[in-house]
Amino acid sequence: METTSTSTIEQFASQEYKFGFITDVEQEIVPPGLSEDTVRLISSKKDEPEWMLEWRLKAYRHWLTMEEPRWANIHYPPIDYQSISYWAGPRKKGEGPKSLEEIDPEILETYKKLGIPLKEQELLAGVAVDAVFDSVSVATTFKEKLGEMGIIFCSFSEAVRNHPELVRRYLGSVVPYTDNFFATLNSAVFSDGSFVYVPKGVRCPMELSTYFRINAKNSGQFERTLIIADEGAYVSYLEGCTAPMRDENQLHAAVVELVALEGAQIKYSTVQNWYPGDENGKGGIYNFVTKRGKCDARAKISWTQVETGSAITWKYPSVILKGEGSIGEFYSVALTKGRQQADTGTKMIHIGKNTRSTIVSKGISAGHGQNTYRGQVKILKGADGARNFSQCDSMLIGDQCGAHTFPYIDVQNPTARMEHEATTSKIGEDQIFYCNQRGIATEDAVSMIVNGFCKEVFRELPMEFAVEAQKLLAVNLEGSVG
Amino acid sequence: MLKIKNLHASVDGNEILRGVDLEIEKGEVHAIMGPNGSGKSTLARVLAGEESYQVTAGEVQLDGRDLLEMDPEDRAREGVFMAFQYPVEIPGVSNTYFLKAALNAVRKHRGLPEMDAMEFLTLVRQKMKLVQMDDSLLNRPVNEGFSGGEKKRNEIFHMAVLEPRMAILDETDSGLDIDALRIVAEGVNNLRGPERSFLLITHYQRLLNYIVPDFVHVLVDGRIVRSGGRELALELEEKGYAWLEREVAETTQPVGA
Numbered sequence: 001m002e003t004t005s006t007s008t009i010e011q012f013a014s015q016e017y018k019f020g021f022i023t024d025v026e027q028e029i030v031p032p033g034l035s036e037d038t039v040r041l042i043s044s045k046k047d048e049p050e051w052m053l054e055w056r057l058k059a060y061r062h063w064l065t066m067e068e069p070r071w072a073n074i075h076y077p078p079i080d081y082q083s084i085s086y087w088a089g090p091r092k093k094g095e096g097p098k099s100l101e102e103i104d105p106e107i108l109e110t111y112k113k114l115g116i117p118l119k120e121q122e123l124l125a126g127v128a129v130d131a132v133f134d135s136v137s138v139a140t141t142f143k144e145k146l147g148e149m150g151i152i153f154c155s156f157s158e159a160v161r162n163h164p165e166l167v168r169r170y171l172g173s174v175v176p177y178t179d180n181f182f183a184t185l186n187s188a189v190f191s192d193g194s195f196v197y198v199p200k201g202v203r204c205p206m207e208l209s210t211y212f213r214i215n216a217k218n219s220g221q222f223e224r225t226l227i228i229a230d231e232g233a234y235v236s237y238l239e240g241c242t243a244p245m246r247d248e249n250q251l252h253a254a255v256v257e258l259v260a261l262e263g264a265q266i267k268y269s270t271v272q273n274w275y276p277g278d279e280n281g282k283g284g285i286y287n288f289v290t291k292r293g294k295c296d297a298r299a300k301i302s303w304t305q306v307e308t309g310s311a312i313t314w315k316y317p318s319v320i321l322k323g324e325g326s327i328g329e330f331y332s333v334a335l336t337k338g339r340q341q342a343d344t345g346t347k348m349i350h351i352g353k354n355t356r357s358t359i360v361s362k363g364i365s366a367g368h369g370q371n372t373y374r375g376q377v378k379i380l381k382g383a384d385g386a387r388n389f390s391q392c393d394s395m396l397i398g399d400q401c402g403a404h405t406f407p408y409i410d411v412q413n414p415t416a417r418m419e420h421e422a423t424t425s426k427i428g429e430d431q432i433f434y435c436n437q438r439g440i441a442t443e444d445a446v447s448m449i450v451n452g453f454c455k456e457v458f459r460e461l462p463m464e465f466a467v468e469a470q471k472l473l474a475v476n477l478e479g480s481v482g
Numbered sequence: 483m484l485k486i487k488n489l490h491a492s493v494d495g496n497e498i499l500r501g502v503d504l505e506i507e508k509g510e511v512h513a514i515m516g517p518n519g520s521g522k523s524t525l526a527r528v529l530a531g532e533e534s535y536q537v538t539a540g541e542v543q544l545d546g547r548d549l550l551e552m553d554p555e556d557r558a559r560e561g562v563f564m565a566f567q568y569p570v571e572i573p574g575v576s577n578t579y580f581l582k583a584a585l586n587a588v589r590k591h592r593g594l595p596e597m598d599a600m601e602f603l604t605l606v607r608q609k610m611k612l613v614q615m616d617d618s619l620l621n622r623p624v625n626e627g628f629s630g631g632e633k634k635r636n637e638i639f640h641m642a643v644l645e646p647r648m649a650i651l652d653e654t655d656s657g658l659d660i661d662a663l664r665i666v667a668e669g670v671n672n673l674r675g676p677e678r679s680f681l682l683i684t685h686y687q688r689l690l691n692y693i694v695p696d697f698v699h700v701l702v703d704g705r706i707v708r709s710g711g712r713e714l715a716l717e718l719e720e721k722g723y724a725w726l727e728r729e730v731a732e733t734t735q736p737v738g739a
Contacts, residue, residue: 429533434570436554437530438584438640439591448583452574452623
């Protein structure tokens with residue numbers, strides 16, 4: 001008789017991606033290649049002011065001097081940056097859409113397939129959506145309501161045009177254009193993204209949300225997101241992603257900058273489900289993301305992520321705890337199956353006194369998946385009374401996958417307190433049998449056990465997102481029984 | 483209800499069960515006793531469908547249907563329940579969530595509508611009284627950090643909620659102090675009824691002071707070597723298993739030679 005774990009492995013390896021479809025939209029794509037001219041073209045397509053172009057060009061010139069990092073525990077063929085098209089967007093017919101009704105029905109249909117009907121969301125309220133379809137924002141809702149409170153929630157391009165003083169002040173203040181190979185590339189060619197500003201003392205009354213899609217064939221995607229919470233402000237931002245099935249590897253190099261001024265709080269939650277490639281690892285998204293936040297005094301930034309997609313994930317949402325008494329949190333679930341590779345974790349840089357950070361990382365590996373946690377906790381000389389708690393748990397499903405943990409700890413202040421816990425476990429056949437004996441099918445049992453394992457992270461997600469994340473894991477774990 | 487004929491089973495190539503015959507009718511309580519290593523727990527696990535045990539010969543019927551053909555979850559849905567000797571911990575999954583999923587899987591199989599949270603809670607409250615379960619055990623993760631007694635009580639609580647027709651208790655008395663044993667036994671007694679049969683697996687006759695069986699069988703070396711009424715258990719308590727083992731050795735050796 002076939003054992004449970006054998007069939008689990010096989011099913012994980014052979015499970016197909018559920019959201020693989022391609023939207024047929026008239027699209028405008030510039031020819032592949034990267035040069036100063038490409039940067040100028042992108043900037044002019046977006047009608048950007050001179051200062052924006054200059055910033056892009058500085059980044060581009062710096063990028064030319066940099067080398068692609070190779071230290072991560074991931075393996076992929078060299079990326080030919082000249083074969084990528086750096087600009088794609090739905091073709092404009094006259095002016096941009098003024099309301100959802102003007103948006104290409106095909107695009108709306110795409111969102112519907114993903115279970116995110118914009119129209120319903122607009123009606124149902126609670127979630128304001130800034131949808132990025134390839135490189136151009138096609139819909140922004142709830143802007144007026146937020147506007148009454150002084151909250152700005154718009155596409156990055158709009159912010160460059162309408163709020164240049166804010167963009168100039170904060171762009172690159174957390175992730176400078178010289179930061180790293182992928183962030184620098186992004187700075188040169190970023191397409192679009194979201195911009196949020198919450199004024200002093202304002203609590204944003206709804207979860208702000210973006211759904212990203214990668215669609216155009218062979219087009220890299222380079223989102224740029226900037227969120228600023230002014231003194232004492234609060235905002236919760238949700239980012240959810242899923243992409244259609246594609247044969248070629250698609251590069252994705254986003255940058256997210258969070259600025260939490262004194263006493264402000266930013267909660268940033270991600271559910272990522274991009275195409276992971278087929279069972280042999282062909283196709284799939286390469287996801288090289290730089291996400292970082294900076295906290296002034298008594299500010300708090302929480303990153304929560306559920307990563308189930310992408311062929312390769314290279315991602316370390318980090319917090320610079322600059323102000324006294326500031327707090328950084330990182331809660332992560334990363335699932336790798338098939339041939340997926342993830343090298344993900346966080347950096348907590350303690351600069352201010354009495355700063356605190358919490359890291360909870362849950363890695364799940366199945367099939368031939370390779371899951372690496374890489375985290376750095378750095379406590380600088382001046383960070384008296386800094387505290388960190390790290391917990392890194394790995395779960396293995398089957399015996400051909402891998403889990404790796406690389407914690408880097410650098411403490412330069414003797415009053416700091418650090419706690420680090422790490423565990424590795426396997427889904428036991430005895431656990432599955434126990435569930436079976438109570439009438440629960442193996443597939444549901446695996447899903448239940450994995451969800452239990454991830455509970456500490458899921459409870460950090462906003463309610464609707466937590467439900468979505470559980471569903472996503474269940475979908476990814478589906479078919480794990482023969 | 484349950485008919486076991488000439489059942490042979492092995493684990494890792496070692497034959498543990500060597501021809502077990504047993505019939506259990508509706509509403510009957512049977513006890514299987516025997517020395518360590520005689521195959522008692524193997525019998526329970528084979529009936530529940532654990533995959534590491536291979537059935538090499540024989541058959542088992544549940545109301546005329548081939549039990550061995552069914553997946554473990556289908557056996558459970560058909561009303562076979564096993565209280566584990568060592569209940570497994572499932573971190574992060576609350577006991578109620580787990581049990582609701584189990585109950586609804588069983589109900590779905592039986593063509594009943596799924597229970598919503600309110601109905602389920604009402605049912606749970608009612609069943610908790612049967613086994614004197616503490617409220618706090620409901621919302622804690624399944625068996626995680628439970629004491630030995632709490633784990634066993636939780637098994638009986640699961641049984642009370644799932645209402646099986648064939649309940650197998652695998653050494654439920656092991657590791658229990660006298661008070662815990664009494665509570666567990668009371669729970670089982672409360673669940674006895676004309677439609678529900680029990681198979682109690684135990685090393686000690688102590689349990690049978692509290693749950694009085696209709697029949698007692700002694701398993702030695704993978705076979706039932708003696709069957710009787712309750713008095714057989716008392717005889718075993720007095721004489722131990724050694725005399726039966728000797729008897730078996732004497733009768734089987736000539737055959738094997």
